[in-house]
Amino acid sequence: xxxxxxxxxxxxxxxxxxxEERELDDEVRFHLERDAEERVRRGVAPEDARREAALALGxxxxxxxxxxxxxxxxxxxxxxxxxxxxxxxxxxxPGFTLTGILVLGVGIGATSTxxxxxxxxxLADLPYPEPERLVRVVEKNSPTNIWAxxxxxxxxxxxxxxxxxxxxxxxxxxxxxxxTGTPSRIVVSPASSGYFRAIGIAVAKGRAIQPSxxxxxxxxxxxxxxxxxxxxxGSADAALGRVLTLDGVSHTVVGVLPPGRDExxxxxxxxxxxxxxxxxxxxxxxWLRGLGRLKPGVSLETATADLARVSAEILPMWPDFRDSxxxxxxxxxxxxxxxxxxxxxxxxxxxxxxxxLLAIVNVATLVLVRAxxxxxxxxxxxxxxxxxxxxxxxxxxxNLILTLTAAMLGLGLAFVxxxxxxxxxxxxxxxxxxxxxxxxIALGIGAAVVSGILxxxxxxxxxxxxxxxxxxxxxxxxxTSNRTSRMRAAFVVAEFALAWPxxxxxxxxxxxxxxxxxxxxxxxxxxxxxxxxxxxxxxxxNDTTVFQFRARALQRLAAIPGVVSVGLADDVPxxxxxxxxxxxxxxxxxxxxxxxxxxxxxxxVDPTYFETLGIRIVDGRGYRSGNTADTLPxxxxxxxxxxxxxxxxxxxxxxxxxxxxxxxxxxxxIGVVEDIRNLGPALPMVAAYGSLVNxxxxxxEILARARAVTPSLLQTxxxxxRALDPELPLVETVIADKVDASMxxxxxxxxxxxxxxxxxxxxxxxxxxxxxxYTVRQRRRELGVRLALGAAPSSVTRLVVSRxxxxxxxxxGIGLVMTLLFVNRIQTMLFGVSPIDPATFLAVAFMLAxxxxxxxxxxxxxAARIRPMEAIGAD
Amino acid sequence: MPPESAIxxxxxxxxxxxxxxxxxxxxxxxxxxxxxxxxxxxQVPQGSLYPALVRMRRRGWIKSEWRxxxxxxxxxxxxxxxxxxxxxGIETDAWEKASEAVNAFLRTRxxxxxx
Numbered sequence: 001x002x003x004x005x006x007x008x009x010x011x012x013x014x015x016x017x018x019x020e021e022r023e024l025d026d027e028v029r030f031h032l033e034r035d036a037e038e039r040v041r042r043g044v045a046p047e048d049a050r051r052e053a054a055l056a057l058g059x060x061x062x063x064x065x066x067x068x069x070x071x072x073x074x075x076x077x078x079x080x081x082x083x084x085x086x087x088x089x090x091x092x093x094p095g096f097t098l099t100g101i102l103v104l105g106v107g108i109g110a111t112s113t114x115x116x117x118x119x120x121x122x123l124a125d126l127p128y129p130e131p132e133r134l135v136r137v138v139e140k141n142s143p144t145n146i147w148a149x150x151x152x153x154x155x156x157x158x159x160x161x162x163x164x165x166x167x168x169x170x171x172x173x174x175x176x177x178x179x180t181g182t183p184s185r186i187v188v189s190p191a192s193s194g195y196f197r198a199i200g201i202a203v204a205k206g207r208a209i210q211p212s213x214x215x216x217x218x219x220x221x222x223x224x225x226x227x228x229x230x231x232x233x234g235s236a237d238a239a240l241g242r243v244l245t246l247d248g249v250s251h252t253v254v255g256v257l258p259p260g261r262d263e264x265x266x267x268x269x270x271x272x273x274x275x276x277x278x279x280x281x282x283x284x285x286x287w288l289r290g291l292g293r294l295k296p297g298v299s300l301e302t303a304t305a306d307l308a309r310v311s312a313e314i315l316p317m318w319p320d321f322r323d324s325x326x327x328x329x330x331x332x333x334x335x336x337x338x339x340x341x342x343x344x345x346x347x348x349x350x351x352x353x354x355x356x357l358l359a360i361v362n363v364a365t366l367v368l369v370r371a372x373x374x375x376x377x378x379x380x381x382x383x384x385x386x387x388x389x390x391x392x393x394x395x396x397x398x399n400l401i402l403t404l405t406a407a408m409l410g411l412g413l414a415f416v417x418x419x420x421x422x423x424x425x426x427x428x429x430x431x432x433x434x435x436x437x438x439x440x441i442a443l444g445i446g447a448a449v450v451s452g453i454l455x456x457x458x459x460x461x462x463x464x465x466x467x468x469x470x471x472x473x474x475x476x477x478x479x480t481s482n483r484t485s486r487m488r489a490a491f492v493v494a495e496f497a498l499a500w501p502x503x504x505x506x507x508x509x510x511x512x513x514x515x516x517x518x519x520x521x522x523x524x525x526x527x528x529x530x531x532x533x534x535x536x537x538x539x540x541x542n543d544t545t546v547f548q549f550r551a552r553a554l555q556r557l558a559a560i561p562g563v564v565s566v567g568l569a570d571d572v573p574x575x576x577x578x579x580x581x582x583x584x585x586x587x588x589x590x591x592x593x594x595x596x597x598x599x600x601x602x603x604x605v606d607p608t609y610f611e612t613l614g615i616r617i618v619d620g621r622g623y624r625s626g627n628t629a630d631t632l633p634x635x636x637x638x639x640x641x642x643x644x645x646x647x648x649x650x651x652x653x654x655x656x657x658x659x660x661x662x663x664x665x666x667x668x669x670i671g672v673v674e675d676i677r678n679l680g681p682a683l684p685m686v687a688a689y690g691s692l693v694n695x696x697x698x699x700x701e702i703l704a705r706a707r708a709v710t711p712s713l714l715q716t717x718x719x720x721x722r723a724l725d726p727e728l729p730l731v732e733t734v735i736a737d738k739v740d741a742s743m744x745x746x747x748x749x750x751x752x753x754x755x756x757x758x759x760x761x762x763x764x765x766x767x768x769x770x771x772x773x774y775t776v777r778q779r780r781r782e783l784g785v786r787l788a789l790g791a792a793p794s795s796v797t798r799l800v801v802s803r804x805x806x807x808x809x810x811x812x813g814i815g816l817v818m819t820l821l822f823v824n825r826i827q828t829m830l831f832g833v834s835p836i837d838p839a840t841f842l843a844v845a846f847m848l849a850x851x852x853x854x855x856x857x858x859x860x861x862x863a864a865r866i867r868p869m870e871a872i873g874a875d
Numbered sequence: 876m877p878p879e880s881a882i883x884x885x886x887x888x889x890x891x892x893x894x895x896x897x898x899x900x901x902x903x904x905x906x907x908x909x910x911x912x913x914x915x916x917x918q919v920p921q922g923s924l925y926p927a928l929v930r931m932r933r934r935g936w937i938k939s940e941w942r943x944x945x946x947x948x949x950x951x952x953x954x955x956x957x958x959x960x961x962x963x964g965i966e967t968d969a970w971e972k973a974s975e976a977v978n979a980f981l982r983t984r985x986x987x988x989x990x
Contacts, residue, residue, distance in 0.1 A: 005935030006933045009929075009933045026949065026951070027901075027925070027951045030903070030951070031901075031921075035903055038907075057921045058922030063925060066922070066926045071933075072933065
């Protein structure tokens with residue numbers, strides 16, 4: 001109540017200042033008149049009475065001042081006058097103001113954008129209840145070799161673990177969706193009932209997967225996302241009870257996830273069928289993601305120990321798997337989801353921090369230059385009795401107005417830029433949640449306030465050191481203040497130092513990118529097209545029907561005019577996410593007991609695959625087709641495989657145990673083929689190719705090499721396959737596009753960092769330009785005298801340029817050392833280029849020196865054109 | 876602000892509250908009324924009166940309005956608010972307690988005083 005009245009009185013005093021003053025005037029006048037009358041009544045002469053009354057009140061003006069103080073609006077009024085004064089100052093100097101706002105605005109905009117990305121991708125909590133208790137469980141036998149769980153693993157964990165309150169599994173699979181319009185292929189995530197309980201998210205409609213759904217006899221059911229329900233089934237309410245045909249099997253929709261939930265536990269999927277486990281016959285294959293919710297109070301160490309015990313108990317149960325170093329290992333779910341992005345996001349964050357720092361230093365330089373130009377004005381103020389604190393506050397106010405305006409601009413830029421950035425970086429998990437929330441706005445404003453204060457420090461320090469007031473007040477611009485000029489030079493040096501790491505990092509990423517693009521994929525992608533099919537088991541119940549479809553499809557496609565060659569494979573290159581890695585053990589060179597068997601990407605191809613891709617067979621032979629088809633277990637390996645596992649000898653004719661199946665017949669190596677970049681340009685080319693001839697997988701890619709890929713060709717191919725099976729979803733891939741897409745991420749990193757580096761170099765150049773232009777203005781008189789005394793104009797230019805270059809060189813020296821200290825951190829993001837690549841460093845040095853030269857040459861030229869008489873006469 | 880002790884300020888405010896508790900009055904009148912009521916014992920320092928009135932207004936003890944005086948002149952009159960009336964009670968109690976305590980203290984006879 002009292003606080004409220006106080007505020008009201010103050011606010012009224014503030015905003016109705018005129019009224020308040022007039023009232024005060026009236027009140028005091030009334031008092032004086034009334035008092036004088038009283039004195040007259042008591043016999044004082046009228047002229048004395050007035051004077052006495054005024055005296056008694058203690059002077060009319062001083063009384064008013066005291067009343068004004070008592071109103072408690074003094075600090076506010078002073079602030080208002082500071083702001084008015086600052087605005088006038090900023091308006092008078094539009095060049096300075098606009099440059100400052102733009103430079104800092106871009107800096108703050110970039111920082112806010114990157115911060116919202118960092119927040120959503122790395123910092124934000126996982127969107128589940130008590131997310132810190134969630135762990136992903138993996139098989140692990142070395143810090144880098146991590147793989148999924150097998151059915152045998154999860155069954156043992158379910159029976160034996162003592163650390164999880166809830167436990168569940170999921171996997172991912174691409175299936176054909178039919179029965180809801182055009183057949184299409186979608187990714188589904190079969191999950192157990194425990195997976196839903198562990199993650200702790202309830203469905204919004206219907207029910208979640210239950211244990212009774214997981215038995216072999218139970219009718220197939222699925223939970224779908226809200227988005228899928230709306231997009232495919234009409235609405236969330238209409239979804240319940242609808243039937244989805246997944247790979248020919250009817251699934252009834254029993255539940256719908258809450259809106260906005262498009263991933264669970266780091267798995268993004270629109271359809272979640274109930275997971276049904278098959279009877280276990282051996283330890284492998286490894287295909288499941290385990291998710292556990294730790295019991296309250298159970299630490300990661302306890303869980304690790306408990307799962308190690310389970311691993312030891314499983315090992316003797318399955319003789320096909322002999323790796324005693326493989327342990328079931330819990331990894332915090334957060335680490336699994338966030339871990340991969342930390343490096344990339346860290347690079348962006350580091351880059352943007354440097355840009356912001358550069359922007360602040362740049363504005364600080366501008367402010368300091370401007371403050372020197374105002375030395376005279378400030379000195380006069382000080383001489384006239386203004387307190388230093390008051391003048392300092394004026395400077396801070398002015399700079400805060402500048403930086404806060406920049407923050408507004410920056411947040412505006414971030415508002416636009418964030419959508420662009422998110423669209424560019426879509427492959428990053430959780431980036432969709434990036435938003436300009438209160439944190440980002442607080443960060444932007446915080447950055448503005450901090451930089452406002454930081455940039456004020458230098459002119460205030462200059463003010464403190466400025467004892468020689470008289471010389472400034474007289475208006476002689478002698479620039480005696482060594483302190484400010486040294487500070488300005490230091491700023492410019494700092495800018496060049498800060499630009500170094502930015503330019504080097506972007507240079508290295510760019511040259512990595514160029515090298516990546518030059519990498520020979522090992523095959524000619526031009527003219528290659530692939531159509532992926534997934535044959536539903538309902539209509540293709542056995543191998544015979546599958547083989548029949550494949551043969552007919554190949555026949556029809558090969559007959560299309562313009563198609564040169566056709567082939568089959570279970571995956572098409574380049575695919576960095578190729579999921580099928582199989583372990584093997586060479587019969588003639590087995591790994592020592594208890595050690596992990598090597599695992600390599602395993603592809604399945606038909607006899608014409610190598611020919612269609614243009615891969616030569618360099619040793620042994622390829623697969624045969626027709627009546628002489630190979631039916632025994634066989635494998636063809638890549639040259640890199642041969643170099644790694646059978647160095648110095650031909651692997652042809654050697655045998656191996658595949659997938660840990662010691663009871664199965666041995667697999668014979670029949671040939672060696674040229675390396676291709678199966679996993680993409682940056683990854684090793686070790687590969688094994690099994691035969692599709694006796695592998696009845698329903699999911700294959702049908703490849704065709706044509707003289708040219710045209711829309712009509714694709715249409716013809718589609719028509720041919722539809723003629724075979726009209727309900728089959730077809731997924732086309734133009735291989736050349738896929739090769740390009742594998743470059744997308746490195747290109748984005750390079751592009752973003754190059755943008756930062758360009759900002760950095762621009763800011764450094766702007767800094768040296770500003771300083772040299774200012775120096776030339778300051779030393780106009782001196783330079784004029786030099787010219788008058790016969791100095792060649794070119795020598796004056798040289799003087800200015802050499803000064804600018806000196807700062808750039810000192811800054812570069814510091815920057816070079818700084819960069820060398822940190823550059824190793826980006827090693828893992830580089831390809832084919834050393835982090836201390838001399839060419840990159842040289843190029844950076846030349847670019848910075850060049851920009852410094854240009855930036856100081858322009859004011860240097862101006863200096864050479866000074867007219868001596870005007871310059872000397874000017875003061 | 877003149878160097879004015881908290882005690883003086885608080886006493887002045889108490890006197891103003893007392894003066895206004897009788898009837899609304901303008902600034903000059905408040906000074907006069909205190910003079911009369913105290914039979915000349917308190918000379919209100921005129922220079923402190925107006926700042927004190929502003930402070931009290933901010934605390935919500937009094938409010939002001941412009942009225943016409945008996946001599947047909949416009950003057951700013953101050954009125955006691957309910958909060959001000961309550962404050963007057965608090966101040967009076969506090970004053971009585973304090974003055975009693977001070978009086979008791981001053982009346983204490985020490986050994987040396989005893990004849």
